[in-house]
Amino acid sequence: MEQQLTREKLKQLRALVGEGDRVAIVVQDDPDPDALSSAIALRTLLGRNKLTTPIFSFAPVTRPENRTMVHLLEIEVAPADTEELASFDRIAMVDVAPPYFNGRLKRVDVVVDHHPGYVGGQAVFEDVRPGYGATATIMTEYLVCAGERISERLATALLYGIRTDTLMLSRRVTDHDLQAFVHLYPHANYNLLKQMDRPELPLNFARVLAKAMRRLKTTDGIVVLYLGAVDRDDLIVQMADFCLQFEEVEWTVVGGKLGPNLVLAVRNNGLGRDSAGEMVRRLFGELGSAGGHREMAKAVVPFSIWRKREGTVRQAEVEARLRGLVSAYLANLSAEAQAG
Ligand SMILES: [Mn+2]
Numbered sequence: 001m002e003q004q005l006t007r008e009k010l011k012q013l014r015a016l017v018g019e020g021d022r023v024a025i026v027v028q029d030d031p032d033p034d035a036l037s038s039a040i041a042l043r044t045l046l047g048r049n050k051l052t053t054p055i056f057s058f059a060p061v062t063r064p065e066n067r068t069m070v071h072l073l074e075i076e077v078a079p080a081d082t083e084e085l086a087s088f089d090r091i092a093m094v095d096v097a098p099p100y101f102n103g104r105l106k107r108v109d110v111v112v113d114h115h116p117g118y119v120g121g122q123a124v125f126e127d128v129r130p131g132y133g134a135t136a137t138i139m140t141e142y143l144v145c146a147g148e149r150i151s152e153r154l155a156t157a158l159l160y161g162i163r164t165d166t167l168m169l170s171r172r173v174t175d176h177d178l179q180a181f182v183h184l185y186p187h188a189n190y191n192l193l194k195q196m197d198r199p200e201l202p203l204n205f206a207r208v209l210a211k212a213m214r215r216l217k218t219t220d221g222i223v224v225l226y227l228g229a230v231d232r233d234d235l236i237v238q239m240a241d242f243c244l245q246f247e248e249v250e251w252t253v254v255g256g257k258l259g260p261n262l263v264l265a266v267r268n269n270g271l272g273r274d275s276a277g278e279m280v281r282r283l284f285g286e287l288g289s290a291g292g293h294r295e296m297a298k299a300v301v302p303f304s305i306w307r308k309r310e311g312t313v314r315q316a317e318v319e320a321r322l323r324g325l326v327s328a329y330l331a332n333l334s335a336e337a338q339a340g
Pocket residue numbers: 034035095114133134135165
């Protein structure tokens with residue numbers, strides 16, 4: 001049935017966009033891989049290039065992984081301007097619905113999205129499938145249905161889009177997403193995927209890393225490290241992922257000072273029953289913002305608040321205190337589980 005729908009929709013889409021039309025593809029602010037890959041897929045589907053169909057966003061790509069993707073796959077995203085966009089013959093948006101732009105767009109012709117909540121009826125062409133894990137999946141179905149050749153670059157982008165939106169096929173994933181993933185897999189460039197997964201580290205991070213590695217120890221499968229001041233949020237996350245690879249490690253909690261905040265990344269190996277999201281909410285929810293899923297979570301605590309409660313912001317003491325909090329929390333859970 002979906003295939004039938006896709007075929008119908010494809011016909012409508014191509015009928016709507018004329019041969020000589022100037023088309024603008026608009027994506028969300030600070031677009032993510034799903035949005036970026038869907039945009040270049042739409043361009044391919046319409047048989048166009050970056051000159052006839054540019055991609056626009058009202059706010060540039062900032063996340064380091066996403067910047068790496070844009071760089072490696074040479075995806076150009078131009079700054080959007082309400083007046084300039086009004087001069088295009090057709091406005092398309094992918095991975096986002098019209099209400100998001102809240103008046104920044106005067107009209108829209110094409111909407112392809114998977115976010116729930118959009119009522120519809122604001123564009124001539126709409127294909128919103130809230131059940132899907134990624135817009136890149138919908139776009140892959142279009143490309144397959146149209147018999148388009150999917151280039152290595154496009155396959156890599158779409159695969160990455162599906163993977164990031166479904167957290168490595170673990171969240172909100174449907175059979176459609178899996179099928180698209182399997183279809184794209186043989187066409188993708190693994191080398192590029194690997195590079196996008198691990199953005200380059202700044203050279204000065206080597207010093208932080210070396211110091212932290214000397215302190216690395218595991219107690220009851222738990223690694224806790226506090227790095228002190230770091231330049232970027234993702235360095236904390238990468239460190240938490242990295243430390244999870246050592247044998248016997250079940251949990252990693254890595255903190256860093258980012259501006260005025262203590263930022264924490266929590267990971268676990270997914271084999272236990274305790275949730276990383278639950279941990280950060282219980283330990284840090286009252287101090288700042290904290291949340292996440294079973295295997296990955298994040299907390300941001302202003303140091304002003306941390307200092308009031310813990311009395312110290314010195315590196316060794318912060319690390320020891322974090323270790324104490326995390327160990328006690330997990331020990332308590334396992335005691336409860338044994339008792340229960
Ligand atoms: Mn998406």
